[in-house]
Amino acid sequence: MTGTTLDDYTDRYARRVRGMTxxxxxxxxxxxxxxxxxxxxxxxxxxxxxxxxxxxxxxxRLGAEHGATTLQYGIGQGTPELRERICEVMAxxxxxxxxxxxxxxxxxxxxxQQALDLxxxxxxxxxxxxxxxxPTYVGALGVFQAAQAQVAHVxxxxxxxxxxxxxxxxxxxARAGRRVKFLYTIPTYQNPTGVTLSExxxxxxxxxxxxxxxxxxxxxxxxxxxxxxxxxxxLRARRRxxxxxxxxxxxxxxxxxxxxxxxxxxxxRDKLVIASEAQILCPSGYAQAAVSTYLGTMPWRQxxxxxxxxxRERRDAMLDALADLMxxxxxxxxxxxxxxxxxxxxxxxxxxxxxxxxxxxxxAYVPGTGFxxxxxxxxxxxxxxxxxxxxxxxxGVRRLAGVMEQEIAMRKVFGAVGGAxxxxxxxxxxxPGPDLA
Amino acid sequence: MTGTTLDDYTDRYARRVRGMTxxxxxxxxxxxxxxxxxxxxxxxxxxxxxxxxxxxxxxxRLGAEHGATTLQYGIGQGTPELRERICEVMAxxxxxxxxxxxxxxxxxxxxxQQALDLxxxxxxxxxxxxxxxxPTYVGALGVFQAAQAQVAHVxxxxxxxxxxxxxxxxxxxARAGRRVKFLYTIPTYQNPTGVTLSExxxxxxxxxxxxxxxxxxxxxxxxxxxxxxxxxxxLRARRRxxxxxxxxxxxxxxxxxxxxxxxxxxxxRDKLVIASEAQILCPSGYAQAAVSTYLGTMPWRQxxxxxxxxxRERRDAMLDALADLMxxxxxxxxxxxxxxxxxxxxxxxxxxxxxxxxxxxxxAYVPGTGFxxxxxxxxxxxxxxxxxxxxxxxxGVRRLAGVMEQEIAMRKVFGAVGGAxxxxxxxxxxxPGPDLA
Numbered sequence: 001m002t003g004t005t006l007d008d009y010t011d012r013y014a015r016r017v018r019g020m021t022x023x024x025x026x027x028x029x030x031x032x033x034x035x036x037x038x039x040x041x042x043x044x045x046x047x048x049x050x051x052x053x054x055x056x057x058x059x060x061r062l063g064a065e066h067g068a069t070t071l072q073y074g075i076g077q078g079t080p081e082l083r084e085r086i087c088e089v090m091a092x093x094x095x096x097x098x099x100x101x102x103x104x105x106x107x108x109x110x111x112x113q114q115a116l117d118l119x120x121x122x123x124x125x126x127x128x129x130x131x132x133x134x135p136t137y138v139g140a141l142g143v144f145q146a147a148q149a150q151v152a153h154v155x156x157x158x159x160x161x162x163x164x165x166x167x168x169x170x171x172x173x174a175r176a177g178r179r180v181k182f183l184y185t186i187p188t189y190q191n192p193t194g195v196t197l198s199e200x201x202x203x204x205x206x207x208x209x210x211x212x213x214x215x216x217x218x219x220x221x222x223x224x225x226x227x228x229x230x231x232x233x234x235l236r237a238r239r240r241x242x243x244x245x246x247x248x249x250x251x252x253x254x255x256x257x258x259x260x261x262x263x264x265x266x267x268x269r270d271k272l273v274i275a276s277e278a279q280i281l282c283p284s285g286y287a288q289a290a291v292s293t294y295l296g297t298m299p300w301r302q303x304x305x306x307x308x309x310x311x312r313e314r315r316d317a318m319l320d321a322l323a324d325l326m327x328x329x330x331x332x333x334x335x336x337x338x339x340x341x342x343x344x345x346x347x348x349x350x351x352x353x354x355x356x357x358x359x360x361x362x363x364a365y366v367p368g369t370g371f372x373x374x375x376x377x378x379x380x381x382x383x384x385x386x387x388x389x390x391x392x393x394x395x396g397v398r399r400l401a402g403v404m405e406q407e408i409a410m411r412k413v414f415g416a417v418g419g420a421x422x423x424x425x426x427x428x429x430x431x432p433g434p435d436l437a
Numbered sequence: 438m439t440g441t442t443l444d445d446y447t448d449r450y451a452r453r454v455r456g457m458t459x460x461x462x463x464x465x466x467x468x469x470x471x472x473x474x475x476x477x478x479x480x481x482x483x484x485x486x487x488x489x490x491x492x493x494x495x496x497x498r499l500g501a502e503h504g505a506t507t508l509q510y511g512i513g514q515g516t517p518e519l520r521e522r523i524c525e526v527m528a529x530x531x532x533x534x535x536x537x538x539x540x541x542x543x544x545x546x547x548x549x550q551q552a553l554d555l556x557x558x559x560x561x562x563x564x565x566x567x568x569x570x571x572p573t574y575v576g577a578l579g580v581f582q583a584a585q586a587q588v589a590h591v592x593x594x595x596x597x598x599x600x601x602x603x604x605x606x607x608x609x610x611a612r613a614g615r616r617v618k619f620l621y622t623i624p625t626y627q628n629p630t631g632v633t634l635s636e637x638x639x640x641x642x643x644x645x646x647x648x649x650x651x652x653x654x655x656x657x658x659x660x661x662x663x664x665x666x667x668x669x670x671x672l673r674a675r676r677r678x679x680x681x682x683x684x685x686x687x688x689x690x691x692x693x694x695x696x697x698x699x700x701x702x703x704x705x706r707d708k709l710v711i712a713s714e715a716q717i718l719c720p721s722g723y724a725q726a727a728v729s730t731y732l733g734t735m736p737w738r739q740x741x742x743x744x745x746x747x748x749r750e751r752r753d754a755m756l757d758a759l760a761d762l763m764x765x766x767x768x769x770x771x772x773x774x775x776x777x778x779x780x781x782x783x784x785x786x787x788x789x790x791x792x793x794x795x796x797x798x799x800x801a802y803v804p805g806t807g808f809x810x811x812x813x814x815x816x817x818x819x820x821x822x823x824x825x826x827x828x829x830x831x832x833g834v835r836r837l838a839g840v841m842e843q844e845i846a847m848r849k850v851f852g853a854v855g856g857a858x859x860x861x862x863x864x865x866x867x868x869p870g871p872d873l874a
Contacts, residue, residue, distance in 0.1 A: 043510075044509055045509075047504060047505050047508050047509050048505050050504065050508070052500060052501055052504040052505070052508075053501050055500050055501070055504060055508075056497045056498065056499070056500030056501025056502070056504060057497060057500075057501065058500075059496050059497050059499070059500040059501075059723075060493045060494060060496050060497020060498075060500070060501075061493065061497075062493070062496070063489060063492050063493030063494075063495075063496040063497070064489055064490050064492070064493025064494065064496075064497075065489075065493070067484060067487065067489040067492060067493060067691075068484050068485050068489070069693075070693050071484050071487070071489075071492075071691035071692070071693035071694065072481055072482075072484050072691075072692060072693050073480075073481050073687075073692045073693065074693065110547055110716075110721075111717060111718055113714075113715075113716065113717050113718040114716060114717050117715060117717070121583075139714075139715075139718060142711075142714060142715040143715050145715070146558075146712060146715040146716075250510075254504075254508035254509075254723075255508070255509060255722075256506075256507050256508035256509050256510065256511065256721060256722035256723045257508065257721060257723055258547075258717065258718075258719075258720070258721040258724075274579075275583060277550075277576075277579060278550075278554060278576075278579040278580050278582070278583040279547075279550065279551060279554045279583075279716065280548060280550050280551050280554075280695065280717075281548055281550040281576060281695075282695075283695070284547075284693060284694060284695040284721065284724060285693035286496075286691075286693045286694055286724070286727075287695075287721060287723070287724065290723075
């Protein structure tokens with residue numbers, strides 16, 4: 001069997017990944033990681049804000065004193081210690097025993113990504129439809145694509161997902177005879193927009209899904225990173241049933257440990273554990289001990305405050321720089337938490353086509369197209385403010401503004417540049433129904 | 438939506454895990470972990486043989502001095518440092534540059550389990566057939582079941598997979614119009630039998646698969662744990678193409694870190710990375726740094742020798758105890774490495790039915806039925822010798838022999854006990870063709 005034959009073999013049979021190509025964002029990150037480039041493209045927490053000496057000491061003890069258990073196999077659901085701690089963390093945002101949250105129904109996962117993949121594995125069959133905000137998390141699009149499901153984007157505005165658009169989407173899909181499995185939503189400090197679903201809309205979205213018999217998959221990696229007081233309570237805090245709650249320690253502690261979780265409806269908890277065992281046997285006992293010991297012995301609430309302060313300062317630096325430097329016609333969101341600002345470019349600019357020139361000017365961002373399953377979003381970009389320090393953020397925005405000014409000037413002289421055509425949608429609320437991709 | 442409705446929803450839609458029930462082995466381990474029980478049921482390495490103080494110190498430094506990278510996000514394929522080290526490890530068993538092994542084609546995974554799951558994800562569609570030894574690794578059966586594939590077991594004898602039976606199975610399945618995707622095999626110190634595919638058969642198995650255009654998935658977690666000199670070279674060392682090589686640091690370093698890998702044919706390497714990103718985004722940077730630093734700075738070859746010596750002593754203790762204590766008519770394999778002995782019970786005994794009485798006698802094992810997709814194996818049991826110390830092994834075998842003697846005596850008086858019926862097959866070579874399950 002030669003390499004070519006194997007290639008044929010793969011092409012013939014590998015249906016599950018048919019259509020997958022190396023992610024544009026992955027390729028982009030390789031370029032963006034050069035030191036001379038100001039990267040506003042990432043989504044990484046500012047790990048240097050952790051007390052690394054103390055964390056290192058704790059990690060050492062977990063190996064030296066508890067290695068016989070932490071370095072050994074564990075159980076598929078995750079350690080009871082960590083699942084208890086996770087319930088303490090969720091209780092901070094109102095998900096507690098009063099709404100049925102229990103360590104029994106927590107499944108520890110390899111970051112938030114595996115949490116999402118497990119839910120997809122449990123529920124999605126090829127040809128199914130998933131409703132999701134437009135734009136949405138690029139990693140979720142990868143999961144749904146791998147499951148051969150289609151994504152119907154529901155438009156957002158400054159208050160998040162638009163309930164009327166959700167109702168229309170559900171009705172349209174029902175009329176078209178499509179099988180919709182769940183709504184995937186990041187209601188708080190959303191990735192990529194930074195937008196938060198308002199208090200009033202949370203109830204309406206839940207009611208709509210309940211009436212339609214639709215499950216809700218609530219992804220909440222950023223909920224504890226608010227800059228302006230508390231966010232509205234998570235959807236799971238409002239409904240005991242019908243909501244899968246997914247979160248992670250990647251933004252509040254350390255992504256390199258790969259520890260996330262699902263709080264699952266009790267009826268399917270065991271199925272999730274079995275699916276996870278088939279995938280990874282068990283989550284890392286060492287990483288779980290690291291997180292539960294961190295939560296049990298170190299001042300993690302104080303550390304959350306540190307992260308919030310660092311990120312608020314950086315968000316402010318970004319908003320100030322955008323206001324001072326961006327060309328007329330540019331707009332952007334004003335996130336009350338999280339890691340990202342979502343910018344809408346002046347008419348006629350194409351964030352994807354502009355990318356090579358931005359890299360040449362030593363600044364990187366993620367083009368909006370990465371966050372839609374249907375190729376829209378070329379009029380948008382995602383800007384990260386959690387990782388670069390304030391002065392680098394300002395410098396990055398300055399370089400970006402320079403590139404955009406040039407594009408606008410060239411466009412005035414030569415017409416559209418870099419293949420930018422008419423944009424189909426910009427993530428606004430103008431699209432009335434679902435856009436199947 | 439109530440819990441009941443959700444349950445209905447799950448039952449209606451969760452096709453991928455339909456038929457999954459809480460694993461018998463999982464339930465068994467919960468009982469077997471009681472301190473008064475001698476567990477021969479596990480598959481855990483003897484972590485206490487590691488220099489835990491030194492490992493702990495290393496782990497501490499990785500956090501304190503390198504936390505800004507080790508605790509951060511990484512790339513989906515795994516760090517270049519670890520992939521280089523993995524190639525050094527593979528070179529020990531003859532998989533080196535001369536047969537095309539390169540860090541470029543290594544994909545780091547969450548233990549060997551994710552490695553297997555990724556290959557299944559890439560290649561298996563519902564209804565496909567996978568060829569595998571009978572018996573085979575229980576976790577592989579879970580992966581294939583989750584992928585809705587069927588397993589056709591190929592019989593083994595003391596030299597491993599029987600080439601003639603493999604040929605017959607392929608021909609029968611072809612005649613039946615079945616789509617066979619790959620041969621899954623653990624050629625060296627197999628789980629659960631401890632049997633090693635002989636030198637001569639390795640070439641024949643490869644030739645048969647090559648002629649049939651079948652990929653080979655070679656799972657090799659135990660290859661470096663030989664007690665009697667070197668094992669025959671892995672299949673991947675003999676063929677550049679058509680073989681996926683899977684392994685893990687779970688048996689040679691620490692399962693609690695969950696680090697394994699795939700050496701993939703170059704043509705599909707990138708597809709595996711994309712599939713892994715959709716599943717877990719990236720493997721733990723911290724766990725990868727722990728393994729690559731362990732391999733780079735600590736005497737890991739010496740540690741392998743320590744493991745080999747500890748396990749050889751325990752294997753000998755088990756073989757001696759079996760020879761001294763087992764009732765007539767019991768037979769067992771004589772593993773030259775690895776963690777397991779596979780025992781065949783005297784006619785009429787049923788390892789699954791006998792389990793509650795064994796637990797009452799404070800000894801645990803895994804009934805052979807766990808290692809077949811088709812429910813056969815009730816005349817066999819898997820006995821682990823890597824974890825319990827020699828005197829506990831002997832005590833466990835003594836208790837087990839007592840239970841068996843009692844079963845035999847009761848059988849003489851009352852006939853078959855505990856629902857033991859005629860056994861369909863005992864993992865021997867008497868079954869001529871594939872047995873689809």
